[in-house]
Amino acid sequence: MPEPLVRVRNLKMHFPIHAGILRRKVGAVKAVDGVSFDIFEGETLGLVGESGCGKSTVGRALLRLYELTDGSVVIGGEDIATLDPDALRKKRPTMQMVFQDPQASLNPRMTVAAIIGEPLDEHTDWPEAKKTERVYELMDQVGLNRRFANRYPHEFSGGQRQRIGIARALALNPKFIVCDEPIAALDVSIQAQVVNLLEDLQDRLGLTYLFISHDLSMVRHIADRVAVMYLGQIAELSPRDALYAAPLHPYAQALLSAVPEADPALEATRQRIILKGDVPSPANPPKGCNFCTRCPKVIPLCREEKPRLSEVQPGRFVACHLVAANQDTVGGHVSPGPEVREHNQQGELS
Amino acid sequence: MPDGASPVLDVRGLKTVFKTRGGEIHAVNSVSFHLRPGELLGVVGESGSGKSVTMMSLIGLLPSPPAEVRGGEVLLGGRDLLKLAPRDLQAVRGAKVGFVFQDPMTSLNPVFTVGNQIMEPLMKHMGMTKAQATDRAAELLDLVGIPDARKRLKSYPHQFSGGMRQRVMIAIALACDPDVLIADEPTTALDVTIQAQIIELVKELRQKLGMAIVWITHDLGVIAGIADRVMVMYGGQVVEQAPVKQLFANPQHPYTRALLKTVPALTGARAARLEVIQGQPPLLQGEPTACPFRARCAHAHPRCEAENPARRAIDGLPVGQGHDVACHWTPPPTSEVAHA
Numbered sequence: 001m002p003e004p005l006v007r008v009r010n011l012k013m014h015f016p017i018h019a020g021i022l023r024r025k026v027g028a029v030k031a032v033d034g035v036s037f038d039i040f041e042g043e044t045l046g047l048v049g050e051s052g053c054g055k056s057t058v059g060r061a062l063l064r065l066y067e068l069t070d071g072s073v074v075i076g077g078e079d080i081a082t083l084d085p086d087a088l089r090k091k092r093p094t095m096q097m098v099f100q101d102p103q104a105s106l107n108p109r110m111t112v113a114a115i116i117g118e119p120l121d122e123h124t125d126w127p128e129a130k131k132t133e134r135v136y137e138l139m140d141q142v143g144l145n146r147r148f149a150n151r152y153p154h155e156f157s158g159g160q161r162q163r164i165g166i167a168r169a170l171a172l173n174p175k176f177i178v179c180d181e182p183i184a185a186l187d188v189s190i191q192a193q194v195v196n197l198l199e200d201l202q203d204r205l206g207l208t209y210l211f212i213s214h215d216l217s218m219v220r221h222i223a224d225r226v227a228v229m230y231l232g233q234i235a236e237l238s239p240r241d242a243l244y245a246a247p248l249h250p251y252a253q254a255l256l257s258a259v260p261e262a263d264p265a266l267e268a269t270r271q272r273i274i275l276k277g278d279v280p281s282p283a284n285p286p287k288g289c290n291f292c293t294r295c296p297k298v299i300p301l302c303r304e305e306k307p308r309l310s311e312v313q314p315g316r317f318v319a320c321h322l323v324a325a326n327q328d329t330v331g332g333h334v335s336p337g338p339e340v341r342e343h344n345q346q347g348e349l350s
Numbered sequence: 351m352p353d354g355a356s357p358v359l360d361v362r363g364l365k366t367v368f369k370t371r372g373g374e375i376h377a378v379n380s381v382s383f384h385l386r387p388g389e390l391l392g393v394v395g396e397s398g399s400g401k402s403v404t405m406m407s408l409i410g411l412l413p414s415p416p417a418e419v420r421g422g423e424v425l426l427g428g429r430d431l432l433k434l435a436p437r438d439l440q441a442v443r444g445a446k447v448g449f450v451f452q453d454p455m456t457s458l459n460p461v462f463t464v465g466n467q468i469m470e471p472l473m474k475h476m477g478m479t480k481a482q483a484t485d486r487a488a489e490l491l492d493l494v495g496i497p498d499a500r501k502r503l504k505s506y507p508h509q510f511s512g513g514m515r516q517r518v519m520i521a522i523a524l525a526c527d528p529d530v531l532i533a534d535e536p537t538t539a540l541d542v543t544i545q546a547q548i549i550e551l552v553k554e555l556r557q558k559l560g561m562a563i564v565w566i567t568h569d570l571g572v573i574a575g576i577a578d579r580v581m582v583m584y585g586g587q588v589v590e591q592a593p594v595k596q597l598f599a600n601p602q603h604p605y606t607r608a609l610l611k612t613v614p615a616l617t618g619a620r621a622a623r624l625e626v627i628q629g630q631p632p633l634l635q636g637e638p639t640a641c642p643f644r645a646r647c648a649h650a651h652p653r654c655e656a657e658n659p660a661r662r663a664i665d666g667l668p669v670g671q672g673h674d675v676a677c678h679w680t681p682p683p684t685s686e687v688a689h690a
């Protein structure tokens with residue numbers, strides 16, 4: 001197995017809740033609560049789950065846009081969680097982000113050329129001419145006409161704005177890009193344009209992606225492996241085909257069964273697992289398994305003890321007492337994920 | 351569903367323009383459709399294709415100016431809604447047609463309790479007393495699957511989750527037992543597991559109450575699961591209309607065909623590369639004299655520029671009754687496509 005480009009261990013991101021006139025800390029939103037995974041070079045890891053489960057927080061924490069509560073994020077051999085500001089600044093060019101809302105993430109008063117060239121201004125001392133040449137090159141790469149270089153974001157469509165955001169992310173030749181819902185704000189007919197572009201760029205430039213999305217069909221298209229998150233933790237992490245063919249975690253099963261398919265014949269025969277109720281608050285997650293309040297397969301143990309994320313089949317990691325208990329029936333093939341096994345999701349076990 | 355039954359809602363040649371400083375936006379162009387009793391009509395199309403403006407026009411919900419409903423008829427229970435006085439129209443809105451919008455937070459009033467908001471139309475349009483309305487409101491909340499319904503009447507919208515608020519919206523829309531329910535992207539803002547709950551609820555309510563529904567969405571998957579018939583909109587026009595199975599099995603319009611291919615599947619073979627619809631949707635400036643899809647269409651020919659295609663039937667049934675398409679091009683028979 002090659003060394004992963006990105007190695008995340010026991011990542012925690014808790015946001016304090018303050019109350020009262022003295023703004024005393026009265027609790028914490030456990031947005032991400034002990035997450036571990038690897039991303040290999042050239043790979044796309046899909047990160048899926050419902051609104052508020054912590055996907056964006058993971059993405060932002062990986063780029064150290066937050067100070068981590070706990071855990072390590074090793075990218076290209078360096079733990080970015082502990083880098084000092086100067087070292088972090090040097091590291092920034094190698095890791096970039098593409099955002100959901102191209103409208104909100106682009107400064108309306110800057111021209112396209114200025115937006116795409118901004119990282120060059122910040123991180124290089126290149127002469128103007130060289131920067132301009134690089135901006136044109138980037139515009140070519142993402143399929144934007146060079147003639148538009150002096151226009152403003154509002155003169156572009158959503159899909160084109162997303163291309164501007166991608167060009168900016170590519171400016172400094174990053175190795176790793178976090179794509180946080182890059183197509184969610186786009187029309188169906190435009191989504192494929194942007195996804196194909198991301199795939200082409202990956203092939204040409206050898207990029208590694210964390211692709212965050214709630215669109216499970218699109219994730220099946222683009223990702224090599226997929227992590228399913230629920231309430232700040234990973235429920236299942238599996239190779240794409242294995243996950244979509246037969247999800248093992250009860251939440252992953254329910255989530256996939258809920259996705260409608262554009263095929264009336266198929267829809268008429270599909271068995272849906274309809275989950276009851278809503279996701280609990282991450283400020284007050286349930287004791288034991290965090291899915292126990294909605295899980296159709298819950299057993300008493302689930303309300304007492306938190307299941308560990310463990311490798312139940314080669315390359316498939318699941319956090320569920322039932323699946324873990326079934327390990328033998330999976331073919332006696334319990335190859336422990338050497339690293340991930342050590343770092344379970346329990347965090348501080350009380 | 352009886353094909354011959356007379357429609358509960360019959361919209362003919364609806365035309366709506368917005369007068370803006372940059373000129374007229376022709377948002378809805380000669381849109382015609384009807385809704386049979388108990389039927390669920392799915393409306394699909396990308397953002398800006400005119401889905402919402404169509405539905406808002408027919409029930410007089412658009413501010414004028416800038417909107418102007420410039421033509422057409424909207425027949426509901428034998429009356430043309432476009433000819434009604436504002437007061438009568440308001441009564442129709444409350445009692446005959448229920449609305450559910452995309453974002454339940456913006457359509458519920460944050461300062462009134464949920465109970466208040468369900469009871470208001472009951473007292474206003476059905477002449478119920480406060481006690482009667484309270485009972486009925488509790489019954490409705492129960493119907494849409496909110497536990498502890500009577501207690502929850504006293505809750506405020508912010509105390510509910512997104513899915514629960516959408517249930518409340520449905521309860522309000524159903525309060526006066528409408529003939530027609532219009533749901534404009536009711537699950538677009540919700541997570542898939544919550545969307546699945548709402549779709550399940552609507553299926554159940556259809557069986558219990560039997561009202562006719564217009565369901566607007568841009569999600570072909572949602573349509574496939576709930577619609578009886580589908581209308582595809584593009585550039586302010588109806589470009590194709592068919593029973594749901596036919597639309598998916600034998601799409602005729604180049605836009606519909608491309609759209610079905612551009613969405614990746616959850617099961618089955620995985621395409622190495624997604625099909626792309628090049629270009630952008632049209633801006634709708636000016637009277638439409640050409641096919642709105644021509645700039646993006648792989649089959650465009652000179653006639654498409656010269657003449658905006660009218661809807662034509664492809665199965666011998668009158669336009670609107672069976673499968674019809676607005677396009678100058680005819681696709682090869684399906685069997686050939688399957689081999690291609």
Ligand SMILES: Nc1ncnc2c1ncn2[C@@H]1O[C@H](COP(=O)(O)OP(=O)(O)OP(=O)(O)O)[C@@H](O)[C@H]1O
Pocket residue numbers: 015016029030031049050051052053054055056057058214282
């Ligand atoms: N800066 C913050 N302060 C306090 N709470 C936060 C902060 N950022 C995120 N949260 C909370 O952390 C949880 C996870 O949020 P996050 O944005 O990561 O979700 P997400 O999975 O990206 O959701 P979505 O699909 O809606 O984008 C949520 O409960 C959110 O309200």
Ligand SMILES: Nc1ncnc2c1ncn2[C@@H]1O[C@H](COP(=O)(O)OP(=O)(O)O)[C@@H](O)[C@H]1O
Pocket residue numbers: 368370375377395396397398399400401402403404416633634
């Ligand atoms: N208040 C308005 N002023 C000007 N144009 C409008 C207004 N509301 C909608 N439109 C235009 O009408 C067209 C159809 O919009 P709409 O029906 O909302 O689309 P959708 O299919 O996404 O529901 C779009 O081109 C939109 O920009």
Ligand code: SF4
Pocket residue numbers: 249250251289290291292293295296297298299302307319320321322323
């Ligand atoms: S551990 Fe228990 S509650 Fe959690 S997913 Fe497994 S069966 Fe369900």
Ligand code: SF4
Pocket residue numbers: 603604605641642643644645647648649650651654659676677678679
């Ligand atoms: S009328 Fe012409 S341009 Fe329009 S969809 Fe048909 S073939 Fe394409």
Ligand SMILES: [Mg+2]
Pocket residue numbers: 055056057
């Ligand atoms: Mg997010």
Ligand SMILES: [Mg+2]
Pocket residue numbers: 401402403534
């Ligand atoms: Mg709309």
